[in-house]
Amino acid sequence: VKMILNGNITERTEIKIDLEDRGYQFGDGVYEVIRVYNGVLFTADEHLNRLEASARSIHLTMPCSTVEMKEQLLQLVEENKLDTGIIYLQITRGVSPRNHLFPGAEVGPVYIAYTRELASPTAAMENGVKTITVEDIRWLRCDIKSLNLLPNLLAKQKASENGCFEALQHRNGTVTEGSSSNVSIVVNGEVKTHPANNLILNGISRQVMIRLCTDNQIAVKEEIYTVEDLIGADEVFLTGTTTEVMPIIEIDGKKIGNGAPGPITRQIQTLFKAEIEKQCGQ
Numbered sequence: 001v002k003m004i005l006n007g008n009i010t011e012r013t014e015i016k017i018d019l020e021d022r023g024y025q026f027g028d029g030v031y032e033v034i035r036v037y038n039g040v041l042f043t044a045d046e047h048l049n050r051l052e053a054s055a056r057s058i059h060l061t062m063p064c065s066t067v068e069m070k071e072q073l074l075q076l077v078e079e080n081k082l083d084t085g086i087i088y089l090q091i092t093r094g095v096s097p098r099n100h101l102f103p104g105a106e107v108g109p110v111y112i113a114y115t116r117e118l119a120s121p122t123a124a125m126e127n128g129v130k131t132i133t134v135e136d137i138r139w140l141r142c143d144i145k146s147l148n149l150l151p152n153l154l155a156k157q158k159a160s161e162n163g164c165f166e167a168l169q170h171r172n173g174t175v176t177e178g179s180s181s182n183v184s185i186v187v188n189g190e191v192k193t194h195p196a197n198n199l200i201l202n203g204i205s206r207q208v209m210i211r212l213c214t215d216n217q218i219a220v221k222e223e224i225y226t227v228e229d230l231i232g233a234d235e236v237f238l239t240g241t242t243t244e245v246m247p248i249i250e251i252d253g254k255k256i257g258n259g260a261p262g263p264i265t266r267q268i269q270t271l272f273k274a275e276i277e278k279q280c281g282q
C-alpha cells in the first residue's frame with residue numbers, strides 16, 4: 001500500500017516519521033478526511049480549501065498548492081485502487097528540536113496522506129443512532145481543523161462507553177456540534193444548525209446539507225439552539241464525511257420524536273445520496 005510523504009508516493013513501510021516532528025510532540029498541525037466513492041474524491045476542493053484556511057490560521061506554510069495536492073491524492077487513490085473509503089491527510093510544522101517557538105524558515109512542513117477502505121454506514125443511517133450530551137470544553141478556535149483532538153477523543157470515548165455513537169457537545173446550554181460531526185435539529189419542518197463561527201468546524205457535509213435543503217425547498221436556518229430544543233426536537237441528525245446523514249433516535253436515554261428516523265431526515269439522506277452519485281457516479 002502506498003502513501004504520500006511530502007508529495008512523493010511512497011511504500012507505507014518506507015515511511016519514517018521523526019520523533020521531533022512537531023505534529024507528534026505538540027499536535028502542531030492541521031488535517032482533513034476526504035471521502036472517496038467509486039474511486040472518485042467527493043467534495044475534494046472544499047476540503048483542500050479548508051485545509052489551506054486551517055494552515056493559514058496557524059501560520060503554517062502549505063507544502064504545495066491545493067491543485068498539486070489534489071493531483072497527488074488522485075494518483076494515490078489510483079495506486080491503491082481505492083474504491084470506497086477515505087483519504088486521511090495532515091500537515092505539521094515539521095521536524096525541529098522541541099521548542100514552543102516556531103522553527104526557522106529552513107524547517108519545512110511535513111505532509112502525509114494515506115487511504116483506507118471504508119464502507120458507508122448504511123445500517124446506522126437506516127436505523128438511527130443513540131448519542132449522549134457533553135460539555136464542550138474545547139478552545140475557541142474550533143473552526144480550525146487542527147490535530148488538537150483530545151477533547152474530541154474524550155467526548156467520543158465517553159459516548160462509546162455509554163453504548164452511544166456520538167457525543168453532542170454544548171457550551172453554556174447552546175448545542176455546538178458532535179465530537180467528529182455537525183448536528184442539526186428539525187422542528188415543525190424547519191432545519192436548524194449552529195452558525196459557522198469559531199465554536200464549530202464548518203463541516204463540508206454541513207455545507208452540502210444546507211445547499212441541498214435550500215435547493216429543495218426544505219426550510220433551513222443557521223441559528224443556535226439549546227439542549228432543551230435538541231431533546232424536544234421532532235428530528236435530530238448528524239452530518240460528516242464518515243457519518244454522511246445520520247439520524248439520531250435517542251439522546252441521553254430520551255427518545256427523539258417517535259424514536260425512529262423522521263421524514264425530513266430521510267428526505268435529506270436521499271438528496272445527499274443523489275449528490276454523491278452526481279459527483280462520484282453509481
Ligand SMILES: Cc1ncc(COP(=O)(O)O)c(CN[C@@H]2CONC2=O)c1O
Binds near residue numbers: 152179205243
Ligand atoms: C469536530 C468536527 N465537526 C464536524 C465535522 C464534520 O465535518 P465534515 O462534514 O467536513 O467532515 C468533523 C469531521 N471530522 C472528520 C471526518 O471524519 N473523521 C474526522 O475526524 C469534525 O471533526
